[in-house]
Amino acid sequence: MKITTREMIFTALFAALTAIGAFIKIPIGAVPITLQFLFTALAGIMLGSRLGALSQLLYVIIGLLGIPVFASGAVGLNAVISPSFGYLIGFVLGAYVIGKVTESSRKAGFVRLFTACILGMIVIYLIGVPYLYLIIKNVMGKNINFSSVLKTGFIVFLPGDLTKCIIAAALGAKIVSVLKKAA
Structure with missing residues (x-):
């Protein structure tokens, strides 16, 4: 897989945005409400399946290496046994799915992008x-x-995530065509 400098920069940018999204949070229980899904969806829309997933994988790897970027506060390999880690794995695959749906269309309209975001979600x-269930039940023993x-x-997350899908689709519909022209 050959990656251009431009693609590396955008991939790193979306990994960083996802990390920033982890710190904009509302703690409501084992898993906080964050802006991470918004940046995951935008990564899939703007970078496509391969690079969108790579940006999210990069984010997860950075956290697993010990840099405190996860919303749960878990650091390093301990994050694997945190209740929210499954969502982080899901970000990688979700960005991939969103990117695949986006790539399958010549025109990235709002409805297509919204559908892609829903599927990724x-x-x-x-x-x-x-x-979350397995960790709470088997690791935490509750x-x-x-x-x-x-x-x-x-x-509890559904209304906010649907709103993030609307925002990502609206932004994506405006920005994707500009990015394609610039490429």
Whole structure:
């Protein structure tokens, strides 16, 4: 995989934006509300599947190496056993899915980008919620049922994440065409 200097810069930029998004948070439980999904979605839209996923993987690797960039406050390999780590894994795959849907169309209109963001969000939840359940139940040893985890790890985030999908799709619809012309 050959990456140009421009692509490296944009990939690093979205990794940094995702890290910044982790610090803009509302602590509500085991997993805080953050702006990370907004930057994950924008990475997929603007960088495409391959580089969007790479930017999120870079973000996760930076945190696993010990730099405190995760919203949970976990540092290094300890982050793997934090309840929110499944969402971080989901960011990588979510950005990939969003990028794939975006790449499959010649014109990146609002509806197409919004659909891509929704699909990416679903992927993130499909990984994050079960991981949250497993960590809370098996690692933290708390007696919790899956429906409670759905409430605290999915339903509470849904309105904000749908809003982030709207914002990402609106920004993407304006910016993607400009980026394609500049490339």
